[in-house]
Amino acid sequence: MRDTPAPPDSLRLRVGFLLARRFTLSAFANFVDVLRLAADEGDRSRPIRCNWRVLGTSGQPVQSSCGVAIAPDEKLGDPSRFDYVVVVGGLIDEIERLEPDYLAFLHRAAKAGVPLVGVCTGAFILHRAGLMDGYRCCVSWFHHEDFLEQFDGLRPVSDRIFVVDRDRLTCSGGASSAHLAAFLIDRHIGRAAAQKSLHIMIIDEAMAADDPQPGLPLELKTDDPLVRRALLMLQQNMDTPPPVADVAAHLQVSRRKLERHFAASLSMSPAEAFMRVRLSQVRMLLARPDRTISQIAAETGFCDASHLIRVFRDGLGVTPEQWRKAQRETVRLP
Structure with missing residues (x-):
């Protein structure tokens, strides 16, 4: 060696x-x-x-x-x-x-x-x-x-x-x-x-132990295998998120059955869970200063920057840039 x-x-x-x-x-x-x-x-x-x-x-x-x-x-x-x-x-x-x-x-x-x-x-x-x-x-x-x-x-x-x-x-x-x-x-x-x-190794900087893993938000953790497979399918197609009906068809179940499983295990619909996964990915990408809002929108399946900004603000109460600025100020605090 x-x-x-x-x-x-x-x-x-x-x-x-x-x-x-x-x-x-x-x-x-x-x-x-x-x-x-x-x-x-x-x-x-x-x-x-x-x-x-x-x-x-x-x-x-x-x-x-x-x-x-x-x-x-x-x-x-x-x-x-x-x-x-x-x-x-x-x-x-x-x-x-x-x-x-x-x-x-x-x-x-x-x-x-x-x-x-x-x-x-x-x-x-x-x-x-x-x-x-x-x-x-x-x-x-x-x-x-x-x-x-x-x-x-x-x-x-x-x-x-x-x-x-x-x-x-x-x-x-x-x-x-x-x-x-x-x-x-x-x-x-x-x-x-x-x-x-x-x-x-073309890695910009060292990450600290408490930096987040890219992945599912913790509130979406479940032991239901059908729900886990559906969420994994979304993660593997983040830039072109499939409709709920297509996910159900791929998993060979009815849309209604998929919705029942999501309601029982996560107390939310598949569409809501999928959006949470995408917004979690958006937050992770916002922590990287080299990513523009347009780039992040393309990587997470939104039509354009305007679409992402509207959905992000509806879900989190602030725009992506406001969220990014708040995170930077938090990091700078002693």
Whole structure:
């Protein structure tokens, strides 16, 4: 994974990775690339300031969910040689198949006081191993209901991109992995190194832990599978939102049945829920200063800027620009 070993006394951050079967490649790649770019002064991938190793029980490659396989660098060994141990999860069905040696290694790491990081469904793995009791935990909005089904009584955080709770750090996966890695770089090496890594990866700036995940508003969380499928269909077609009748037809149910399910699970109509999803996406995009109202309107399925402004004002009582200005002033408050 790198060409020149660094003297042990020059390292400021040492990270060991455990890859679950069918792990998410992008979550791993985003995390490790931030480390790689921060480890050297330029872009030569020399591990001068931080080191990263993929751990395994053997030299056999671990296949990701997209089919690309990664071979471990070294055996599990003593976890105390790392500053963090990162568990990268992936497909839900594979969580229970983590090797017993991996679980034993994680328990040794926790006993030694090594902070544990759960990336993507890595948080599920840490919970299943009994290593998240009493900790807050970040889970992707996409897997929120899956988490509740597997861990009765636990309430994951699904409206933030990552959560740092003492010696447990969890993130929702995908691009949030880069931001969690940048948080560690900032903590151990410095903000300039973290920003450099993100800028090379064409990421404008580091996001804070409490920045929102793009996804469904929390008031639309439901365990009704029909409603969840309908909301997911809308999210996947945000720029051209389908009519309620088309959603019902795609799901092979009558419009009336879909409306009954929405009323029972969310106390609102499908049309109202769909509009809430779109306005939630609008608010998220308004937080990005590079987006014009016209661009946001096109990305969220409104006819034009005027249409968006009218609907936004009817729903929230202010125009999009007024909302954006208020958010900026809130951020500037001490």
